[in-house]
Amino acid sequence: MQIAIVLFNRLTALDAIGPYEVLSRVPDAEVVFVAAQAGPLRTDNGRLGLLADAALDEVRAPEIVLVPGGPAVGSDDDSPIVAWLRAVDATTRWTTSVCTGSLLLAAAGLLNGRRATSHWLAYERLSALGATPVSERVVVDGKYMTGAGVSAGIDMGLTLAAAIAGDEVAQGIQLALEYDPRPPFGAGSPRTAPAAIVEARRAASRFTAAA
Amino acid sequence: MQIAIVLFNRLTALDAIGPYEVLSRVPDAEVVFVAAQAGPLRTDNGRLGLLADAALDEVRAPEIVLVPGGPAVGSDDDSPIVAWLRAVDATTRWTTSVCTGSLLLAAAGLLNGRRATSHWLAYERLSALGATPVSERVVVDGKYMTGAGVSAGIDMGLTLAAAIAGDEVAQGIQLALEYDPRPPFGAGSPRTAPAAIVEARRAASRFTAAA
Numbered sequence: 355m356q357i358a359i360v361l362f363n364r365l366t367a368l369d370a371i372g373p374y375e376v377l378s379r380v381p382d383a384e385v386v387f388v389a390a391q392a393g394p395l396r397t398d399n400g401r402l403g404l405l406a407d408a409a410l411d412e413v414r415a416p417e418i419v420l421v422p423g424g425p426a427v428g429s430d431d432d433s434p435i436v437a438w439l440r441a442v443d444a445t446t447r448w449t450t451s452v453c454t455g456s457l458l459l460a461a462a463g464l465l466n467g468r469r470a471t472s473h474w475l476a477y478e479r480l481s482a483l484g485a486t487p488v489s490e491r492v493v494v495d496g497k498y499m500t501g502a503g504v505s506a507g508i509d510m511g512l513t514l515a516a517a518i519a520g521d522e523v524a525q526g527i528q529l530a531l532e533y534d535p536r537p538p539f540g541a542g543s544p545r546t547a548p549a550a551i552v553e554a555r556r557a558a559s560r561f562t563a564a565a
Numbered sequence: 566m567q568i569a570i571v572l573f574n575r576l577t578a579l580d581a582i583g584p585y586e587v588l589s590r591v592p593d594a595e596v597v598f599v600a601a602q603a604g605p606l607r608t609d610n611g612r613l614g615l616l617a618d619a620a621l622d623e624v625r626a627p628e629i630v631l632v633p634g635g636p637a638v639g640s641d642d643d644s645p646i647v648a649w650l651r652a653v654d655a656t657t658r659w660t661t662s663v664c665t666g667s668l669l670l671a672a673a674g675l676l677n678g679r680r681a682t683s684h685w686l687a688y689e690r691l692s693a694l695g696a697t698p699v700s701e702r703v704v705v706d707g708k709y710m711t712g713a714g715v716s717a718g719i720d721m722g723l724t725l726a727a728a729i730a731g732d733e734v735a736q737g738i739q740l741a742l743e744y745d746p747r748p749p750f751g752a753g754s755p756r757t758a759p760a761a762i763v764e765a766r767r768a769a770s771r772f773t774a775a776a
Contacts, residue, residue, distance in 0.1 A: 368586035368742065371613075375579035375715065378610050385612045394605075394616055399589050401596045402582075405605055405614030453743075474743055491747040503743025504586065505719060513749050525752035526762050531579065532664075532685055532714025534753030535746035536702040538724050541736035542745030551737050 355382055355518070358416035358442070360435055360455075361389040361406045362424070367397045368504050369422030369452040370404075376511030377420070379527045380519050388413045390434045398424050410438040417447045418514070422507070423454030423473060425560065428461075436462045450499040450514060452507035454561065459498065460485045468495040473503035474544050476561040505542075508533060566593055566729070569627035569653070571646055571666075572600040572617045573635070578608045579715050580633030580663040581615075587722030588631075590738045591730050599624045601645045609635050621649040628658045629725070633718070634665030634684060636771065639672075647673045661710040661725060663718035665772065670709065671696045679706040684714035685755050687772040716753075719744060 357377050359370050370387075378385045389395055389406030396403055419442055421435070440462040443449050451459050456472040459465050460483035470485040470493055477487035492510045493500050499517075501510030512533070516524035541547035556562055568588050570581050581598075589596045600606055600617030607614055630653055632646070651673040654660050662670050667683040670676050671694035681696040681704055688698035703721045704711050710728075712721030723744070727735035752758035767773055 366586070367582050371578050371582040374613060375577070378612050385610075387613060399596075401589050402585060402598060403616030403618065405616065407614065491745070492749075502745075503741075505742045505744040505746065508716060509747050509749060516749060521750065522759075522762065525750045525758060526766065528748060528750055528752045529755065529758045529762055529766055530714075531716045532753060533716040533746075533748055534702070534713075534757065535716065535744075535748065536720050537739060537744055537746065538703075538720060538727065539732065539736045539739055541739045542743060544740065546745065547736060547740045548733075551733065551740055555737065555740055 355384065355418070356416045357383050357385045357418040357420065358388050358413050359385060360419070360421045361387050361395050361404055362431070362435060363395050364398045364426040365395070365422050365424040366453060366504055367402050367404065369424070369455060369507050372505060372507035373420055373452060373511030373514070375531060376508060376515055376527055379530065380515050380523060386413060410434060414442065415445050416442055418450065419443070419446050420450045420452070421455035421458050422452050423457070427454040427457050428479070432458060432461065439464065446497065448497050448499055448514060448517070450510065452501040452510060453503045456480055456485070456500045457483060459500070465498060468498055469493050470495065470498065470500040471502050472500065473561070475556065475559040479561050566595065566629070567627045568594050568596045568629040568631065569599050569624050570596060571630070571632045572598050572606050572615055573642070573646060574606050575609045575637040576606070576633050576635040577664060577715055578613055578615065580635070580666060580718050583716060583718035584631055584663060584722030584725070586742060587719060587726055587738055590741065591726050591734060597624060621645060625653065626656050627653055629661065630654070630657050631661045631663070632666035632669050633663050634668070638665040638668050639690070643669060643672065650675065657708065659708050659710055659725060659728070661721065663712040663721060664714045667691055667696070667711045668694060670711070676709060679709055680704050681706065681709065681711040682713050683711065684772070686767065686770040690772050
């Protein structure tokens with residue numbers, strides 16, 4: 355079972371690596387990292403280099419595709435990825451995203467009229483692209499599974515692992531990753547974070563308002 | 566403030582990338598990925614390539630050092646890293662680890678008689694190396710901060726971000742990462758996972774029993 359995870363410059367690393375760490379442990383899964391061209395890419399802050407092992411045109415029929423997000427999603431650079439997502443979606447078993455990766459699925463026309471999620475700052479943008487934004491950690495609509503912001507990729511990865519390999523496999527992976535989260539603060543959602551912190555993030559985002 | 570994250574072949578990616586995603590967002594932090602030699606490295610399953618931007622001997626006085634773990638920790642290949650950890654620890658503000666990375670700190674003699682944690686399967690090994698294993702998500706003893714298995718690096722990263730930059734900065738990062746975890750199962754700890762799954766993992770581990 356081939357699982358293609360898309361990389362691009364300025365992606366948010368944890369969007370991709372959280373679900374990778376889960377999905378690469380599913381028996382018989384073969385994870386491949388794909389990008390417009392094979393070779394090194396840099397994450398959003400430039401501090402981490404990741405290697406893509408295959409070019410998009412070398413991976414034509416993955417059973418599962420996963421696209422992460424990043425602060426630059428929505429630029430012209432997206433077009434090869436958007437076209438590829440539209441093409442491979444014709445034969446995928448699951449088409450999935452984490453964070454603002456759902457904006458790429460929506461730009462490909464794959465989420466028209468579907469329930470989907472994204473980073474909490476990107477709901478308006480997701481709606482403008484034809485999807486129905488839902489404020490949930492993981493959203494499933496048909497074969498489309500979308501995760502909320504960044505760290506939600508771990509929850510989405512486990513949900514996907516259970517869907518493809520069963521609950522016991524997913525639970526074994528959760529235990530191996532010791533995924534028993536204990537955030538030191540309760541600030542992980544705009545519903546629970548201090549209002550001033552929520553407003554500061556909203557003001558700085560290019561995904562909200564007139565951005 | 567320089568934060569050095571150590572890479573090596575067969576590391577577990579999320580051990581490093583979870584805290585990286587947090588710490589790279591701390592104002593004035595400069596994260597650098599270091600390895601025995603600069604260049605590409607492969608994670609535990611070989612499916613992901615990460616780039617180290619600096620060799621160990623190019624990074625001599627980081628204020629914070631973080632060492633991830635992996636299934637091969639404890640081999641002879643560790644020795645350059647262990648020697649480097651011992652050397653840079655002389656001037657660090659914080660010396661930290663995620664998962665079996667604590668075995669490298671302990672091998673360097675830095676955890677002698679200290680409370681520390683590790684992956685739940687590695688407590689015996691940690692004890693044999695002179696530390697006092699503690700089954701907690703994040704353990705602080707002096708300037709030594711250790712995180713539990715794999716995903717605990719996110720909790721440790723936020724705890725460390727709060728220690729160096731204050732609670733509000735850490736909360737803002739938590740919100741940006743939408744770290745409001747909702748694991749689909751409760752199997753993330755040996756205390757909560759089904760007994761058969763715990764035993765299967767224990768039987769397969771090289772860190773327990775006579776391994």
